[in-house]
Amino acid sequence: MKRRRWPLLTVLVFGYAFLYVPIGLLILYSFNESRLVTVWAGFSTKWYGELLRNQQLLEAAWLSIRIAAVNATLAVVLGTLAASALTRYRRFRGRTGFELLLTAPLVMPDVIIGLSLLLLFVALQETLGWPASRGFTTISIAHMTFSMAYVAVVVRARLTQLDPALEEAALDLGARPLVVMLRITLPLIAPALLAGWLLAFTLSLDDLVIASFVTGPGATTLPMVVYASVRMGVSPQINALATLIVAIVTLSVIIAGLALRPRRRA
Amino acid sequence: MSKNRARALIRLGHWGRPLTIAIPYLWLGLFFLLPFVIVLQISLAEPALTQPPYTALWHWVDEGLLEIRINLMNFRMVWDDSLYASALLNSLRVAALSTLLCLLLGYPMAYAIATAPERWRVILLMLIVLPFWTSFLIRVYAWIGILKSQGPLNDLLLALGLIETPLTILHTQTAVYIGILYSYLPFMILPLYANLSRLDWSLLEAAADLGCRPFGAFLRVTLPLSAGGILAGSLLVFIPVVGEFVIPDLLGGPETLMIGKLLWTEFFSNKDWPLAAALAILLLGLLLIPFVLIQRLEQRLGGQP
Numbered sequence: 001m002k003r004r005r006w007p008l009l010t011v012l013v014f015g016y017a018f019l020y021v022p023i024g025l026l027i028l029y030s031f032n033e034s035r036l037v038t039v040w041a042g043f044s045t046k047w048y049g050e051l052l053r054n055q056q057l058l059e060a061a062w063l064s065i066r067i068a069a070v071n072a073t074l075a076v077v078l079g080t081l082a083a084s085a086l087t088r089y090r091r092f093r094g095r096t097g098f099e100l101l102l103t104a105p106l107v108m109p110d111v112i113i114g115l116s117l118l119l120l121f122v123a124l125q126e127t128l129g130w131p132a133s134r135g136f137t138t139i140s141i142a143h144m145t146f147s148m149a150y151v152a153v154v155v156r157a158r159l160t161q162l163d164p165a166l167e168e169a170a171l172d173l174g175a176r177p178l179v180v181m182l183r184i185t186l187p188l189i190a191p192a193l194l195a196g197w198l199l200a201f202t203l204s205l206d207d208l209v210i211a212s213f214v215t216g217p218g219a220t221t222l223p224m225v226v227y228a229s230v231r232m233g234v235s236p237q238i239n240a241l242a243t244l245i246v247a248i249v250t251l252s253v254i255i256a257g258l259a260l261r262p263r264r265r266a
Numbered sequence: 267m268s269k270n271r272a273r274a275l276i277r278l279g280h281w282g283r284p285l286t287i288a289i290p291y292l293w294l295g296l297f298f299l300l301p302f303v304i305v306l307q308i309s310l311a312e313p314a315l316t317q318p319p320y321t322a323l324w325h326w327v328d329e330g331l332l333e334i335r336i337n338l339m340n341f342r343m344v345w346d347d348s349l350y351a352s353a354l355l356n357s358l359r360v361a362a363l364s365t366l367l368c369l370l371l372g373y374p375m376a377y378a379i380a381t382a383p384e385r386w387r388v389i390l391l392m393l394i395v396l397p398f399w400t401s402f403l404i405r406v407y408a409w410i411g412i413l414k415s416q417g418p419l420n421d422l423l424l425a426l427g428l429i430e431t432p433l434t435i436l437h438t439q440t441a442v443y444i445g446i447l448y449s450y451l452p453f454m455i456l457p458l459y460a461n462l463s464r465l466d467w468s469l470l471e472a473a474a475d476l477g478c479r480p481f482g483a484f485l486r487v488t489l490p491l492s493a494g495g496i497l498a499g500s501l502l503v504f505i506p507v508v509g510e511f512v513i514p515d516l517l518g519g520p521e522t523l524m525i526g527k528l529l530w531t532e533f534f535s536n537k538d539w540p541l542a543a544a545l546a547i548l549l550l551g552l553l554l555i556p557f558v559l560i561q562r563l564e565q566r567l568g569g570q571p
Contacts, residue, residue: 008374008378011371011378012378012390015375018371018448019451020393020397022405022408022409022412022448023397023405026407026408036416078290081290084286085287085291089283092287094291098287098291099561099564099565103560103561104298105294107505107506107560108506108509109508109510109526109549110506110511110526111511111526111529112509112546115305115533115542115543116546117301119308120301120304126318141297142297144293145294202399205401206402208512209512209530213533226404230407230410231516234411242400242401242407242408245400245404249399257392
């Protein structure tokens with residue numbers, strides 16, 4: 001049976017053009033001499049120079065990267081625990097509630113998560129005196145709360161594919177549960193842990209809304225600087241920043257793709 | 267291994283199950299569930315010129331006399347002022363229509379990817395996911411440049427002779443739809459692909475053998491079998507879009523009234539925390555049914571990779 005493929009191919013080409021032309025234009029205009037982003041006035045790399053001299057933006061980027069790294073690491077721990085709880089222990093008290101709490105952050109609008117966490121932090125400060133001020137810690141906690149849900153999805157998919165015989169064999173051979181976890185389970189789910197870490201890192205680096213709510217004076221993350229600058233109008237520096245981000249992401253995806261490629265056995 | 271360490275490990279193994287469950291459970295309870303209780307509480311408070319800017323719900327007047335003040339004015343105001351009702355309705359309408367747009371573009375794309383030759387599939391999927399890894403904010407920003415009246419889109423349309431004067435797209439509802447379609451398309455395509463790639467194509471061959479035309483087979487076999495993917499993708503787009511802030515703020519104009527943006531303004535510009543909390547409660551109420559739906563779906567699909 002020969003199916004006509006051209007209508008589907010047209011949609012596919014259109015769809016990918018829709019996804020990639022804006023990114024292409026963004027990159028193109030980052031090399032534009034003119035301040036009026038969309039009027040071409042010759043090739044220039046001066047916006048990259050300005051970007052690298054923009055102290056406020058660099059400081060914000062450094063803060064964002066530190067928050068993202070802390071968030072990703074702890075979110076992988078929490079998310080993996082949550083995923084194991086759901087795959088290992090078929091029945092436990094409050095399982096449905098647990099699943100609900102783990103799914104809701106995936107779709108909950110950012111404004112709700114941001115506002116509700118801020119009000120929690122304020123209430124905690126009023127009653128317990130902690131957190132004394134808002135910033136690095138509160139943003140990290142907020143990011144971990146939704147990132148762990150994404151990590152749990154990724155790790156859970158991997159855990160359900162795992163062959164239980166591998167762990168059972170290790171147990172039968174006398175290995176203690178903790179040893180089995182460290183030497184059998186963790187290496188087997190390592191690719192999912194890495195994917196989850198990268199996902200949590202990106203989500204944190206990208207978040208404007210939640211961080212804006214739960215931050216305090218003095219802690220300005222990269223998206224907040226970008227947002228403030230974008231609200232003032234288009235700025236070629238943002239194009240330069242976008243180009244750098246796209247370059248880094250593409251490079252990491254290629255490296256991760258090569259590293260995680262299933263090795264062929266000889 | 268020392269005896270003490272061995273004993274500690276055994277104990278850890280013993281405590282493995284309760285700890286594995288309790289640590290993430292407590293975390294989510296403290297930082298995800300408890301905040302909603304506090305939001306509800308503050309939505310019943312009064313705005314005040316204090317730090318934090320709301321009144322306490324209760325205080326001890328005298329020994330043994332507890333005074334509780336519940337202020338329903340925030341909800342009253344949302345009910346009385348048509349601004350809030352129209353923002354809620356508009357948010358639902360924008361979310362519904364953009365979900366439909368994502369489905370109309372996403373379904374054929376997911377179908378094309380699922381039916382593509384094996385070696386192409388990984389690359390095609392990767393290209394869908396890749397923009398998701400770059401900054402969301404910057405992708406929305408890209409459209410400000412494109413949709414401007416002197417932007418490349420208008421230049422292109424003028425050059426093609428399709429229009430005579432530049433169109434005003436930026437800061438309209440249309441720009442918001444474009445931005446949402448652009449940002450949320452991957453969320454529609456991925457669950458659809460996951461669903462369609464598991465489809466048993468021999469069912470379509472059977473339909474063809476029994477004399478069914480390709481389009482009829484699509485409507486009667488493929489579409490019903492991919493209903494789960496359609497529902498999952500639609501909910502993944504619909505729910506967050508109802509509360510979306512960045513896209514209506516950067517691409518929308520004065521007529522793009524959405525509840526997420528209103529909540530942001532009440533909180534950051536008007537410093538009316540109790541009203542913002544009341545809006546959050548209403549938004550949450552609106553999303554309750556979609557939440558339950560996605561939860562059911564997740565439970566059904568949870569065991570599958």
